Amino acid sequence: MLGVAALVIILSVANGFSGEVKNRLLGMNAHISVQKYYGDAIEDFGYTLKMLEDKNRKKLGGSIINMSSQMGHVGGPIRSVYNMTKFGLEGLTKGMAIDLAKNNIRVNSVCPTFLVTPMTKKFLKNKKFKKNMLKNIPLGRFADVSDVATAVTFLASDASSMITGTSILIDGGWTAQ
Numbered sequence: 001m002l003g004v005a006a007l008v009i010i011l012s013v014a015n016g017f018s019g020e021v022k023n024r025l026l027g028m029n030a031h032i033s034v035q036k037y038y039g040d041a042i043e044d045f046g047y048t049l050k051m052l053e054d055k056n057r058k059k060l061g062g063s064i065i066n067m068s069s070q071m072g073h074v075g076g077p078i079r080s081v082y083n084m085t086k087f088g089l090e091g092l093t094k095g096m097a098i099d100l101a102k103n104n105i106r107v108n109s110v111c112p113t114f115l116v117t118p119m120t121k122k123f124l125k126n127k128k129f130k131k132n133m134l135k136n137i138p139l140g141r142f143a144d145v146s147d148v149a150t151a152v153t154f155l156a157s158d159a160s161s162m163i164t165g166t167s168i169l170i171d172g173g174w175t176a177q
Contacts, residue, residue: 035069061104068109097165106164111149112143113171138173
């Protein structure tokens with residue numbers, strides 16, 4: 001069960017999440033904002049500032065969860081710019097974790113492998129691409145929306161009260177190779 005004080009901001013610099021993801025996450029007993037485009041990150045920064053302004057913040061605590069990618073931990077062909085943004089988000093997560101710890105705010109990231117979403121469906125129609133991607137995932141399957149939602153729920157909950165500045169990789173073993 002999520003703590004009443006859990007405040008979660010999910011930053012997603014990659015668009016393509018379906019309404020299903022948003023609805024699953026919004027069903028949690030916490031404030032969650034799922035972004036689909038870069039511009040919405042500015043709005044989330046406002047939420048973070050409001051979180052810091054709360055006079056009871058240290059007592060209440062908080063959790064910021066950045067939506068990253070396995071590609072923030074490994075390189076990939078023809079993905080240089082995407083890798084750069086995700087590696088940057090991973091660095092931001094670590095830096096914010098240090099800066100916000102004094103306010104009892106935890107900052108972590110969730111890093112999934114390929115999910116079947118409207119954005120990835122067009123790529124996965126290519127059988128060669130799909131086969132190559134699955135070859136990189138030792139578990140042999142793509143992540144499901146519920147895999148990501150479960151990790152986010154855990155990070156938003158009191159069960160993760162000592163976890164900050166790290167990433168949960170939901171990649172089926174891709175980065176373990």
